[in-house]
Amino acid sequence: MKALVVGGAGFVGYRLVKRLLAEGNSVTVLDVKPRRLKRLPSPNLKLVLGNMTEQRVVQRVMKGVDVVYHIALVGGFSIRNLKLFNANLQGTLNLLRAAESQKIKQFIFTSSTAVYGKRRYLPVDEEHPCNPEEESGWRLYPLMKFSTEKLCRLFYFTFKLPVTVLRLTYVFCRKSVYDVPWTGWMIEKAKNNETIEVFEGEGFASVHVDEVVEALMLATLNEKAIGQVFNIVNPDTFVTYYEIARYVAKKTCSKSHIKIVKPTEMVNSVPVSSEKIRRTLGWKPWTTKADAIKC
Numbered sequence: 001m002k003a004l005v006v007g008g009a010g011f012v013g014y015r016l017v018k019r020l021l022a023e024g025n026s027v028t029v030l031d032v033k034p035r036r037l038k039r040l041p042s043p044n045l046k047l048v049l050g051n052m053t054e055q056r057v058v059q060r061v062m063k064g065v066d067v068v069y070h071i072a073l074v075g076g077f078s079i080r081n082l083k084l085f086n087a088n089l090q091g092t093l094n095l096l097r098a099a100e101s102q103k104i105k106q107f108i109f110t111s112s113t114a115v116y117g118k119r120r121y122l123p124v125d126e127e128h129p130c131n132p133e134e135e136s137g138w139r140l141y142p143l144m145k146f147s148t149e150k151l152c153r154l155f156y157f158t159f160k161l162p163v164t165v166l167r168l169t170y171v172f173c174r175k176s177v178y179d180v181p182w183t184g185w186m187i188e189k190a191k192n193n194e195t196i197e198v199f200e201g202e203g204f205a206s207v208h209v210d211e212v213v214e215a216l217m218l219a220t221l222n223e224k225a226i227g228q229v230f231n232i233v234n235p236d237t238f239v240t241y242y243e244i245a246r247y248v249a250k251k252t253c254s255k256s257h258i259k260i261v262k263p264t265e266m267v268n269s270v271p272v273s274s275e276k277i278r279r280t281l282g283w284k285p286w287t288t289k290a291d292a293i294k295c
Helices: 011-022 035-039 056-060 083-101 140-159 181-191 209-219 241-251 275-281 289-294
Strands: 002-006 026-031 044-050 067-070 106-112 163-168 170-173 196-199 201-207 229-232 234-239 260-261
Touching: 002 011, 011 026, 011 035, 011 067, 011 209, 026 035, 026 056, 026 275, 035 181, 056 083, 067 083, 083 106, 083 140, 106 140, 106 209, 140 163, 163 201, 163 209, 181 196, 181 241, 196 241, 201 209, 201 241, 201 289, 209 275, 234 241, 234 289, 241 260
Parallel strands: 002 026, 002 067, 026 044, 067 106, 106 163, 163 229, 170 201, 196 260
Antiparallel strands: 201 234
16 A cells, blocks of 8 residues: 555654555655654655645655545644645645545544533533534634544535545553643643643543544555544543643642632533544543543
8 A cells, every 4th residue: 555644753653654564565654854754764664745735746645655644733733723724735635636636545634622612511422513613712723623623525526536534632652641731720720820720521532542543544545444434432531630630730839729619601520522433433441540640
């Protein structure tokens, strides 16, 4: 198989490239920087420095490709302006057009469970309404992911392009899930010995990067995955913000009081459901909560 990994030098992309090469596949990576890919001196690896917004580059790297893995994000994780929003959509459109013209066998896009917005019911499955504009603090990111999903599925329904969408939750590897980037406010309060308020039962699940790669591989050239959307989350790694607050207070030697507040609306008190991909493709995450905390 000849694979094109767009964003292959990134966190998930690098692990995917390693797996693809280990299984004897030919891999082309399109990324703006080589970064850790220099550690993979394989004759089956071709690195193309460029951006998916460059139409000619995209057309060139798409030739002869069987499967496209779209894992790229223009501008990094914190996408906060319309210029980057537009770049991501235009880049994806370039990929989809080139993939359709080359009649590739599958186009796999990694989205995010952030597209759901506020929860209407729990656990959140793939049929849950998507309202990414409701996601507080970083609305452009989930909105961009959902818009990109829709572009991909448009090509599936209109041009019969074989598309699969994987909605990832927080992906971790060597860092404990207690050290998530969006809890900086807890650290500041802990340093100042201020009260830390958390909603009762609220938390989140995560998924190990190798579990994500396993899901990608199971979806690859699998007829059962074509036209489907799957949540990629490991319910066994669910942690509450109360647990994180205790961890932060201990780590900072804080005297902060942790106050549990009853929520006025539905919060993430149980994980997003990954039952669909388990049932359809046989995906079985293996990381335990203890593993996620110790990383």
